[in-house]
Amino acid sequence: SGKTVYDADVYGRIYDADNNNVLPNRGRVGLIEQVPPGINDFEMRITVPESARQPLQLKKFKASGFASKIRQ
Numbered sequence: 001s002g003k004t005v006y007d008a009d010v011y012g013r014i015y016d017a018d019n020n021n022v023l024p025n026r027g028r029v030g031l032i033e034q035v036p037p038g039i040n041d042f043e044m045r046i047t048v049p050e051s052a053r054q055p056l057q058l059k060k061f062k063a064s065g066f067a068s069k070i071r072q
Helices: none
Strands: 005-015 028-035 057-066
Touching: 028 057
Parallel strands: none
Antiparallel strands: 005 028, 005 057
């Protein structure tokens, strides 16, 4: 849209090397407070079972946010 997005929830699936979903009960995996227009890098920390074989695969990631801040 060419505008900054705020409080963007991040959704996606994370699979291990055997194609097992390592977070089967979670669609939302993170939050980004502010996303400026364009391509942006971001980091998030997740906890997965120790048995999950690497490398992990990130699939169908997207973010959905708001035109103005909603969380205090």
